[in-house]
Structures are given as C-alpha cells and as structure tokens.
Amino acid sequence: MANQFFTNFPEIQYTLNTGKVITIKDFFRKSSIQQEAVNNFIEYNTYELVDGERPDVVAAKLYGDSDLHWTFFLVNGSENYYDWHMDSETFNLYIEEKFQGQSLVALNTSDIISSTSKFLVGEKITTSTGKIGNVLIVDGSLKRIIVSGEFSAGDIITGSTSGKSFTVQSTVYHKDDVSYFENADGIRRNFGGTGWTEVSHYDEEWALNESKRTIKVIQPSRIRRVVSEFERVMSDE
Numbered sequence: 001m002a003n004q005f006f007t008n009f010p011e012i013q014y015t016l017n018t019g020k021v022i023t024i025k026d027f028f029r030k031s032s033i034q035q036e037a038v039n040n041f042i043e044y045n046t047y048e049l050v051d052g053e054r055p056d057v058v059a060a061k062l063y064g065d066s067d068l069h070w071t072f073f074l075v076n077g078s079e080n081y082y083d084w085h086m087d088s089e090t091f092n093l094y095i096e097e098k099f100q101g102q103s104l105v106a107l108n109t110s111d112i113i114s115s116t117s118k119f120l121v122g123e124k125i126t127t128s129t130g131k132i133g134n135v136l137i138v139d140g141s142l143k144r145i146i147v148s149g150e151f152s153a154g155d156i157i158t159g160s161t162s163g164k165s166f167t168v169q170s171t172v173y174h175k176d177d178v179s180y181f182e183n184a185d186g187i188r189r190n191f192g193g194t195g196w197t198e199v200s201h202y203d204e205e206w207a208l209n210e211s212k213r214t215i216k217v218i219q220p221s222r223i224r225r226v227v228s229e230f231e232r233v234m235s236d237e
Helices: 002-008 028-039 055-063 066-075 088-098 201-210 220-236
Strands: 011-015 021-025 044-048 102-105 124-126 132-139 144-147 156-159 165-167 170-173 178-182 197-200 214-218
Touching: 055 066, 055 220, 066 214, 066 220, 088 201, 178 201, 197 201, 214 220
Parallel strands: none
Antiparallel strands: 011 021, 044 214, 102 144, 102 170, 124 132, 124 156, 132 144, 156 165, 178 197
C-alpha cells in the first residue's frame, strides 16, 4: 500500500481549514522529478471540488481510501497542500492577511519617490489632525503607498523619517486596489487606458483560487495500477 511506502519520507506540518495542525509526508520534491515516468499510462477524469472539500475526503469518495489523497497533488503538479482550493472563509482570511492596510494615492510619482527623497517602508506617517500609521509598501509606479491606519482623501501625510509629504488624492483598501490592467486579449500591463480593465488584488486572487476548483483525478479503475507503478518508479532511485 502507498501509505506504507511513504513511511520513510520526511514530514512537514500542514494547517487544515479548521485550524488543526497535522503532520504529513513530504514526498513532493522527489515525486515531481519522477512524475513523467508515470504520466504515460495515467488516464484522467476531472473533478469539481465542493467548497471546503478536503483532499482526504475526495480520495475516500472517489477511491474508497483517504490515504490516496497524495495522487491529486502528483497529477496536478502541485508543490504542496497549500496549493489546494481554499473555501470562502479560508480565502477571505488569506486575503486579509496578504493585503493588509490601505492604499493612499498621490497626484504625482514624485510625491512618493523622487531623485532626492522617498517614503520608507516601516516609517511612521502622521497628519496635522492626529492620524497615525506606518508605511507597509512603497509603490512609485502607481503613485501610492500602502499603510496601516485609516486615512481619507484630502489628508496631508508626512513621513517621520523621510520628511516626505503629500496630499492624499484618494484611498482604497489594499485588497481592492489595482493589481494590473487587462485588455480583451488577456494581455496585462501596469497602467490603464481605453480598452483596458482594472483588475484588483482580490479579483486576481479569486480567479487563481477558482482555477484550482477543477482538478485532474486518476480514473478510479486505474488508481491501483498507477499507485503500484509509482511505488516501483520511486523505489528504483
């Protein structure tokens, strides 16, 4: 059985959607090298994940054996368990963690970065009305800084270390800020214009996560042969 074969593989920790931490076998680095050796005789179906459906649950449903969840990562070329589709709650927590803060948009790039000065990541920013925050990201190309704290259009902010200052033209939460612009042909660039649609960080991450909802799976009638061949290939090294 495959679970016996993986006994000597190194272990890694993985956090389930419930927050529970489990220990799993880290076979991915070696298996990615050997994947082509078993690809020629694998016959695939596709499977659409229900929101929150874990790999072991799908394996039990399709193959009657939850231990065969590792085959999903093998045939889909995934690096680890964090490549699995996120349910809505996990996705929103991920977004809030990755895209913290608020974007403060300036009028000119030179308001953010110039030949003589620029805002500094980590520095404190203040306004004359007592608002306080810290610089998280400096993005001169999009004329903005991402900061902690709450600010409004019209605020004049000043960096405590850099001395840099500008009047905020507009604000948006970082997750809802522009990631890139895309045209009808799917070409991307970092500035807009006629025929170019703004895509937010949230929308980009949502599309990426949804692309993981439909996965390739080994046909149930072939699963035992694939597992047997995979074990043989891995044992040869």
